[in-house]
Amino acid sequence: MEIYRMRVKHSMEERLFEAKLSCNLSTPSQTRDPAAVFHCLELSLRLAQSILSTLLQLRLIVHVVNTGFQHAGVTFVLLSLAPMFADSMLLNRQLWGKKYVVQPINESYLRKSALLKLADERLKSEVIAAGIEDYLIREYRKTQENLRDIPDTMPEMLYRSQNPLFSQVLSELCPQAVMLYAAFIALFTPSKISLAQLAVVERTNISLRRTFTELMIWTNPLLETVASVERFYGGLDNKPQMVDGETPYPRPGHDNQKGTAVEFRNVSFNYPAAKTGRSALSSVSFTIQPGQLVIIVGSNGSGKTTILKLLSRFYDANSGTILIDGVPIQEYRIQDLRRRFAMLTQEHDLFPLSIRENIVLGAPDGADPGTDKPEVIAEIVQESLRLSGAEKTVNKFSEGLNTTLDPRSDGHISFNGRGDAELEKMHESFTKSTSVSGGERQRLVAARTFMRLLSIPVKLVTVDEPSSALDPAGEFQLFAHLRGAREGRTMLFVTHRFGHLTKHADLIICVKDGQVVETGTHVELVALGGEYAHLYNVQAQAFSTETSSQREEMRDVGTTVGIPG
Numbered sequence: 001m002e003i004y005r006m007r008v009k010h011s012m013e014e015r016l017f018e019a020k021l022s023c024n025l026s027t028p029s030q031t032r033d034p035a036a037v038f039h040c041l042e043l044s045l046r047l048a049q050s051i052l053s054t055l056l057q058l059r060l061i062v063h064v065v066n067t068g069f070q071h072a073g074v075t076f077v078l079l080s081l082a083p084m085f086a087d088s089m090l091l092n093r094q095l096w097g098k099k100y101v102v103q104p105i106n107e108s109y110l111r112k113s114a115l116l117k118l119a120d121e122r123l124k125s126e127v128i129a130a131g132i133e134d135y136l137i138r139e140y141r142k143t144q145e146n147l148r149d150i151p152d153t154m155p156e157m158l159y160r161s162q163n164p165l166f167s168q169v170l171s172e173l174c175p176q177a178v179m180l181y182a183a184f185i186a187l188f189t190p191s192k193i194s195l196a197q198l199a200v201v202e203r204t205n206i207s208l209r210r211t212f213t214e215l216m217i218w219t220n221p222l223l224e225t226v227a228s229v230e231r232f233y234g235g236l237d238n239k240p241q242m243v244d245g246e247t248p249y250p251r252p253g254h255d256n257q258k259g260t261a262v263e264f265r266n267v268s269f270n271y272p273a274a275k276t277g278r279s280a281l282s283s284v285s286f287t288i289q290p291g292q293l294v295i296i297v298g299s300n301g302s303g304k305t306t307i308l309k310l311l312s313r314f315y316d317a318n319s320g321t322i323l324i325d326g327v328p329i330q331e332y333r334i335q336d337l338r339r340r341f342a343m344l345t346q347e348h349d350l351f352p353l354s355i356r357e358n359i360v361l362g363a364p365d366g367a368d369p370g371t372d373k374p375e376v377i378a379e380i381v382q383e384s385l386r387l388s389g390a391e392k393t394v395n396k397f398s399e400g401l402n403t404t405l406d407p408r409s410d411g412h413i414s415f416n417g418r419g420d421a422e423l424e425k426m427h428e429s430f431t432k433s434t435s436v437s438g439g440e441r442q443r444l445v446a447a448r449t450f451m452r453l454l455s456i457p458v459k460l461v462t463v464d465e466p467s468s469a470l471d472p473a474g475e476f477q478l479f480a481h482l483r484g485a486r487e488g489r490t491m492l493f494v495t496h497r498f499g500h501l502t503k504h505a506d507l508i509i510c511v512k513d514g515q516v517v518e519t520g521t522h523v524e525l526v527a528l529g530g531e532y533a534h535l536y537n538v539q540a541q542a543f544s545t546e547t548s549s550q551r552e553e554m555r556d557v558g559t560t561v562g563i564p565g
Ligand SMILES: Nc1ncnc2c1ncn2[C@@H]1O[C@H](COP(=O)(O)OP(=O)(O)OP(=O)(O)O)[C@@H](O)[C@H]1O
Pocket: 271, 272, 273, 274, 275, 279, 280, 298, 299, 300, 301, 302, 303, 304, 305, 306, 307
């Protein structure tokens, strides 16, 4: 039974994993339980068994009372004792009630658990932006194949399923043996009954009560489970609400264009989950030429991130048009667009995989073993670490690039084991994760973007506050290296600390309350003395407090980044 439970669960988990990864951010997420399907089947069988059992027992009592039978007393006594022997055989092999702690060590299981986390809402926008869904599904299938029929249930269940088949069958059948024997005799050798008749009637009465109680107990959970199975299948049918386009990106003949041209024409947008009536963007219009370096500025909640999200087609605008190289964004194939875009945001996080894989996933094709040379990938990984300033962080760990930063599995402590100091300590040691600071985390995430920039001919780069945890020198260095990757690309930066970027900007877009209030160069906007000038002056004051050593460090940075080869 356990093996079938597991196979159904694995198959449902796989379908759920694929369904989650194929949905866009605009598709509402639901809680879905892959175990519900088998649970429903089990409960239905149990209920059917209880109904059948009740009917048979009733029929038996009627039959015994009407006919009766003899010479069966000894057999009845022996059969009544059998369940106790069977139970005691199994009890010695059970984990229930024992104190223990376990830690999963199977590499495929650990990898599967890690991959499952990548379909979670927290990491989804990054997975979508990087376009690594197919890679993840392929990797997931590999782990499933490696695991085959290795069960992943609670240790108690696992241990039980390892009992010899003979004992399992015996334990299931023994309690029914008396009934079966009585039914057999009553049907084939009908005669008068004395002691045996009493035993059957008594036993049947007990069983009847039990099965009737089961009927009452299982009905409600079955109805609940049916509803949860409905939700599960409903969730699988969730299709991305976004319609994909058919035009390849870049369009034939536009491949050599340096960067992407972007135009917003009267774009308005409301988040599907927005509670307030206020639009995140209202009639936003601006134009960006291919290859420009653009900075979007504005106070909190003004709509800067929303502009980038619409540009990556995480959502579609409610009205207005977004043109990419002169063509409405909806007409392009989404996967093509995302492949030629790179996105780095402060929401982006580390995946629960090794540091190497975290970086390599910046270029999904490079991440696929065999599609590129390992030594070239290794070289680009090192360069990405250098540019993001994460080299020192990696060198801190004895396992270097093979270090996994998030705990992939935290083990399991039995109910009775809780409170036992030694076991608690052991359990804690399983959960201990190798950790990094917020700034180190941001540098490692940035290394993934550099991997992308160094491996793929990306045409549009969007950078949204990726350095909130970095010190000013670290931030300056990161931005300088990102600007170094600018050749042949359009770049959009969203940052609150834009002072050292503005002098390089071809265009500054200033947004306020979901509307574009000013556009122009730094000189033009300062001269205008409006919203931008106000924000800039606040920045300027902050910069005047920088230490001279930080300025020194900033002057030293200026590396140019390009695609190798
Ligand atoms: N997922 C969401 N669901 C509902 N409303 C959202 C969502 N994300 C953002 N908003 C709302 O949309 C508006 C614009 O948000 P946006 O994130 O674009 O602002 P921002 O200028 O990037 O702000 P910040 O500088 O704080 O990052 C805000 O009012 C915000 O509360």
